[in-house]
Every structure is written in structure tokens, then in C-alpha cells.
Amino acid sequence: MLNRKKSWFVIVSIILSAALMLAGCGKSKSESSNSPSAENSPASSGQASEKASDSPKKDVTITYTIWDQLQQPAMEAIGKEFTAQYPNIKVKVEVIPWNDYWTKMSAAAPAGTLPDVFWMHSGQFTKFVSGNFLEPITDRVSTGKIDLNNYEANLGSIYTLNGQNYALPKDFDTIGLAYNKELFDNAGIPYPDDTWDYAKLAEVAKKLSQPDKGIYGFAAKMDTQTGYWNDMLANGGHIVTDDMSKSGYDEQASIEALKARYQLILDKASPTHQQMTDTDATEMFKSGKVAMIFEGDWRTNDIDGSDNITGKWNWAPLPKGKVKRGNIINGLGNAMSAAGKHKEEAGLFLEFLGSKRAAEITAEMGAAIPAFKDTQGAWVKSKPHLNLQVFIDQASEAVPYPAGMKSYPVWFPKEGEIMSQAWGGAISIEEGAKKVANMMNQAIADNK
Amino acid sequence: MDMNSRSKYAWAYIMIAPTLIGTLVFWGSPAIYSLYLGFMKSENFGLINHWVGLDNYHKLFRDEEFWRNLRNTLYYVVLVVPLTLVFSTFFAVLMNTRIKGASVYRVIFFLPQVTMPAAVALVWIVLFAQDFGLLNYFLGTHIAWISDPRFAMYALVLVGVWGGIGFNMLLILAGLQNIPRTLYEAGELEGAVGFRKFRHITLPLLTPTLFFTTVILMIGATQIFDSIYLIIGKTNVALPSVRSLVYAYYQNAFVYYDQNYGAVMVNILLLINLILTGFQFMLQKKWVFYE
Numbered sequence: 001m002l003n004r005k006k007s008w009f010v011i012v013s014i015i016l017s018a019a020l021m022l023a024g025c026g027k028s029k030s031e032s033s034n035s036p037s038a039e040n041s042p043a044s045s046g047q048a049s050e051k052a053s054d055s056p057k058k059d060v061t062i063t064y065t066i067w068d069q070l071q072q073p074a075m076e077a078i079g080k081e082f083t084a085q086y087p088n089i090k091v092k093v094e095v096i097p098w099n100d101y102w103t104k105m106s107a108a109a110p111a112g113t114l115p116d117v118f119w120m121h122s123g124q125f126t127k128f129v130s131g132n133f134l135e136p137i138t139d140r141v142s143t144g145k146i147d148l149n150n151y152e153a154n155l156g157s158i159y160t161l162n163g164q165n166y167a168l169p170k171d172f173d174t175i176g177l178a179y180n181k182e183l184f185d186n187a188g189i190p191y192p193d194d195t196w197d198y199a200k201l202a203e204v205a206k207k208l209s210q211p212d213k214g215i216y217g218f219a220a221k222m223d224t225q226t227g228y229w230n231d232m233l234a235n236g237g238h239i240v241t242d243d244m245s246k247s248g249y250d251e252q253a254s255i256e257a258l259k260a261r262y263q264l265i266l267d268k269a270s271p272t273h274q275q276m277t278d279t280d281a282t283e284m285f286k287s288g289k290v291a292m293i294f295e296g297d298w299r300t301n302d303i304d305g306s307d308n309i310t311g312k313w314n315w316a317p318l319p320k321g322k323v324k325r326g327n328i329i330n331g332l333g334n335a336m337s338a339a340g341k342h343k344e345e346a347g348l349f350l351e352f353l354g355s356k357r358a359a360e361i362t363a364e365m366g367a368a369i370p371a372f373k374d375t376q377g378a379w380v381k382s383k384p385h386l387n388l389q390v391f392i393d394q395a396s397e398a399v400p401y402p403a404g405m406k407s408y409p410v411w412f413p414k415e416g417e418i419m420s421q422a423w424g425g426a427i428s429i430e431e432g433a434k435k436v437a438n439m440m441n442q443a444i445a446d447n448k
Numbered sequence: 449m450d451m452n453s454r455s456k457y458a459w460a461y462i463m464i465a466p467t468l469i470g471t472l473v474f475w476g477s478p479a480i481y482s483l484y485l486g487f488m489k490s491e492n493f494g495l496i497n498h499w500v501g502l503d504n505y506h507k508l509f510r511d512e513e514f515w516r517n518l519r520n521t522l523y524y525v526v527l528v529v530p531l532t533l534v535f536s537t538f539f540a541v542l543m544n545t546r547i548k549g550a551s552v553y554r555v556i557f558f559l560p561q562v563t564m565p566a567a568v569a570l571v572w573i574v575l576f577a578q579d580f581g582l583l584n585y586f587l588g589t590h591i592a593w594i595s596d597p598r599f600a601m602y603a604l605v606l607v608g609v610w611g612g613i614g615f616n617m618l619l620i621l622a623g624l625q626n627i628p629r630t631l632y633e634a635g636e637l638e639g640a641v642g643f644r645k646f647r648h649i650t651l652p653l654l655t656p657t658l659f660f661t662t663v664i665l666m667i668g669a670t671q672i673f674d675s676i677y678l679i680i681g682k683t684n685v686a687l688p689s690v691r692s693l694v695y696a697y698y699q700n701a702f703v704y705y706d707q708n709y710g711a712v713m714v715n716i717l718l719l720i721n722l723i724l725t726g727f728q729f730m731l732q733k734k735w736v737f738y739e
Contacts (some may be wrong), residue, residue: 103702106493109493110492110493110494110495127705130492131492131493131495214579222683273595273685274578274592274595274596274685275578275579277594277595277681277683277684277685278573278576278577278578278579278581278592278594278595279577279579409704409705410704410705410706413682413699413703413704414704416682416683417682417683417687420682420683420684420685420687421685421688423683423685424595424684424685424686425685426597426685426688
């Protein structure tokens, strides 16, 4: 017994001392790697600004942080091509998954450790701009180094606040109507096309539904960007007013659109909100339980990769509404940190990311729909069996994602909570819409 | 104090230092910082803080949602704590008898404790599903367990009790094994059998363990968050019927970026836990039996 205790003590002390030694090692290593760059960085930045072109420049590595691992190869390819032009600047692409991305960025911002260049989302950027954590690129725009007219459909304006530009459009996404060809064929109904309006959608959804078999014509999901925002716009309503001073949820046209969508659930042409809480609506579509669904182009690979549905589905444009064809266009941006150590080099990389060449690489590798004009063709060809062209065609009439306001991060999550009460039947649709409007107006007033 | 005992103390402190430092850094300082944030209005990722006094508390007490969340939290505690206690004791007593394969059962009961909460939640979501869920299949019902406001709380209680039995059973089992066998032998001579043995020997001698278990369980239950986050989810119509204080704290502090309003919620929760635990220590004189 005593012996055993002794040996335990020995083992524990060995582990402890090993841990201490390792901790010591780690510290000395990081110190030794940090010190030269800390000493040299003022010198290198001075050098860069004084002697712009001639004289060999110091080697610099800048960090480019993204959240989509699927796009990493394309982003690395862009980095390589950039290094070929500027041999002294290396680009390290770092992936932080979406779920942790904003938590980490929100911690890095006040600590002054944001990456040199990183992906920005329209819903988050006002928060970072109001803290002065993003480097304005207005000078680069006004001096003509960057031309915002190169990008599709006002994408350049997404990352503008108070007359300053903060990010360059990288790619864009729009919404389409995905449909299950097999379910249409079985019912002998022609596929959706660009002549469809919302009345036709509702009519066909009812025809295709077989609630006793658990098959529904349409997923009238409670969702914003890939849901009723498109309906509201098509019906002549608004998400927020054009000057972003007031919510559009309580406009009659918006309420009407919301009610029409909810009606499909009441008519048993769509699964209930409860069912769609249990099983994600797009998963239902993938397993052939739903004939039609609104989705974003970014789900293309995900849906097409499902064995159940591959070869049996396609994309169509969204239906037309009373006023127009509604659609939401959103775009990622590339932004740079205001506290970066190598802003000079980061700025050069940012310009390259906004160039036509970078867009071509993005498209050819099928990473995303590039924002640069006339480079989308390669993306459309990346899946020839699907009608990806609908996403490009709808971009010109689409409305930008309504995030360019300080109150967005506050009202957006609350919107979902209120609307889920309405979609779940706890309150009426009209009551929900009015509650959302009040909440949004309050949030807008609080975050002026 | 002679040299020997002084060095004994020094060693004792060195030994508890990792835990002590960890507790101070990871529990103590955030708690104090939350108290501080409760009196502030923070801007810009918390880099700027203005003193606003009790404003956040005034807002909280006028917030209907807060009272509802508080009621949900207490309701959950009232359901989960006694149920977990009864089932844990029941299974611990069974485990304490010499049945074949007792250690296998111990492992089975303890498994929920060592399984990832996200994995557990996924399995429960499948079990609870309205259309293809096993629970509805066996009961012959068609209930939306996790998205019907009338049932969601009971679904969470079921998950909570199921997840809590393993750990608490072990605590109680340890308590049971401390009860000297001679007492049972003496009891048998006096004619005590079956349930009377449990009622008059086991239960009184188990009360110190049960007291400790109750305190721990109660503090744990007031902090319910992960099963709401993982099983209920944010677009569930049943969310207002089950939202706990900690879930509301998470929403306010990390989703709406209002750390101050979130901080006052957890400060109130801290106060509630202090009061509840204080009460239990006062009441223990009435029912806890120390040898």
C-alpha cells in the first residue's frame, strides 16, 4: 500500500515537472520568435513609406482570415498569385469556422489583434466600424486605385457607412427556388419557370401536397433572407424603409405577404413550423419530402451532394409578386484591420483581392459567385446540370441585405424570436409583424 | 507553530494552489466583473463603460420577460431536483446490493455524465421528434415534445433528470458504502426487514450525503442552459415557456451585445443561489443527521 502511494507521488511529480518544463519551453520559444519582428517592424514600415518602389523590401507575412474551409484552396491560390507579383509579401490563409468567427473577432478587436485582412459580413460590419477597428479604404477609392463600379449591383455600397468605404466586395449570393423534378413529374405538372407568380406557387404547392404521406408542395419556413423577406419585397413591402429609419414590417403589403406564406401552412401545402423546427426544411427537401423551397445559392453543393436528390432537382427564379420579383442580395467583403502591423502590405493585398484576376480564380475554382463584373460565367459553368444562371440574373433586381445599420445586430436575433411565436401559432401573424416593427423601431432609436 | 507544522501548511497551500488560482481566475474574477458591469453601460466591445447606477436593475424588474424566465428557472428546479434525488437514491440503493454485473450498471448510469452534451441533445431531438420520434411511437401519441409550449418544459426535465442520475447516484453510493454493515446486522436482529431497514437505518445515515447532493443539484439546476440551447433552439415557439435566466443572459450578453443587461440577470441569479443555499444550511438542522 505504502509503496503504491509512493510511486503515485513520483508519477505525479514527474508529470508536474514535465508540465512546468514544457511551459518554460513554450514561453522562451514564443519570446525568441517575437522579439526580432518587434524590433524590426518600426524600421520596416518606415522603410516602406519612405522608399516606395526601389531598394529591396523586407519580407513580410500577412494573415488573411476566412470562415469557409471550402474556399480555402481558392483563397490560397489568390495569395500565391499575389506573392508572385510582390515577392516580399507572403499571405497566410487562416480558417476560423463561422460558429466561432465573430466571437473570436469580437475578442480580437478590442485587444488589437485582428488579422491583417479578413472576411467581413454585412450584418457585422457596422459594429466593427463604429469601434474604429476597420481601416477605411475611402482614399484608395477616391484616388482611383479601386473602382467600386467594377462590382455588380451596388455591392460596393453594402460596406459603406457615413460616407466612408470599409470593405471591398468579394462575392455575392441571391436566393432561388429549388424544386424536386421527380415530384413534379409524378404529378404531371410542368417545372417552375420565370413566368411563375406567387398565386401559381400556392396553387401548385397545394396540388403537390400529400400530407398523409408526409409530402408537402412548399416549405413555408419562418426565415428571413431565404424566406419571407423575398415575399414582402415582391408584394411591395419593406424590411426597413429606404432611409433605414423605420421598420417596414407593419406596412400593409408586408403583413399581407407574411399572411400569404403562413396560409400555406394552414392549407397543409407546407409542413408546420413545429415540423420544420424538428427537421430543417432544406433537409426535408433533400430527402424528397418537400417539392419546392427557397434557398440561397450557397447551399447548392450541400443539396447536390445528397445522394437522395442529386440529379432529381434544379433551380428556378423566385416567383413574381404583385409589384416585382423580390430577392435579397448579400455579399461578403474583404476588410483590413486598423491596428495591423503591416497596413501598407495589407492594403496592396486588399486591392489585389478586389481585382478581376482574384475574381476569376474564385469563379474557376467554384468557390463563390465573384462580385467583379463579368466574371460570373465560370461559376455558372461549375455545375452544368443545374440552372445556376438564375442567381446571376436575379442579382440586378435584388435588394441589398438590410444590415447597413447600427441596430441590425440587435434587432435581427429578436426578430426571429418574435416571428417564431407567430409561425408557431402562439400569436397572430399581424400581431407578430407589429411587434417586430415596434421592436425594430426601438432598436433603431436606441442605436442612432 | 513549529517548523514542522509550518512546512505542512506550506505544502497544503501549494497542493491546493492550482485549484484555488483556477477558481479565482475563472470563477471569482468574472463574478466580480459581472457585478461591476451591472452598474455600467458598456460601449464598443466593453472598451468604454459609463456608470449608470441601478438603471439596469430598474429595467430588469420592469421586464415581464425576466419574471417569466425566473419562473421557468424555478419551475425547472422544483421538478428536476426532487426527481433526480429520488431516482439517484433508488438506483444507488439497488447498486449497493450485491447483484451480478453491478459495475456494468454503474458504467451505464454514469455514461450520460461523460457523453458530450451536443451528442446527447442530438439523440434526444431524434427521440422527441413529432413525426418519426421513438417516444411518440412507443406512447402511440403525436405530441410535439420540444416545440409545443405545453410539453417542452417536461421534455427538458426528462433530459435533466436522465443526465443527472449517474453522477448523483455515485455520490449517494459513496454515502451508502460509508454506512457500517454492523448497523444492518443489529437491525436484522431487532427484526427490521426490507423497506424498514431503508427507512430507519439507511435514510437517516444518508442524510449528510443527500444534503450535499441537494445543494449541488439545486445550484446546477438553476443554471440550466445547454439543453435549452441545443434541444429547443432559438426559433422554437416554445422558447418563452422554457427560457431560463442563464439562457436569457446568453442572449442578451452575447447575441444582442448588451453585456450590462445580461450581467444584472446573472447577478440576480447569484443572489438567488446564495439565498437558496443559505436556507438549506439553516434547514439542515431539522433533517440532516450527523453521527
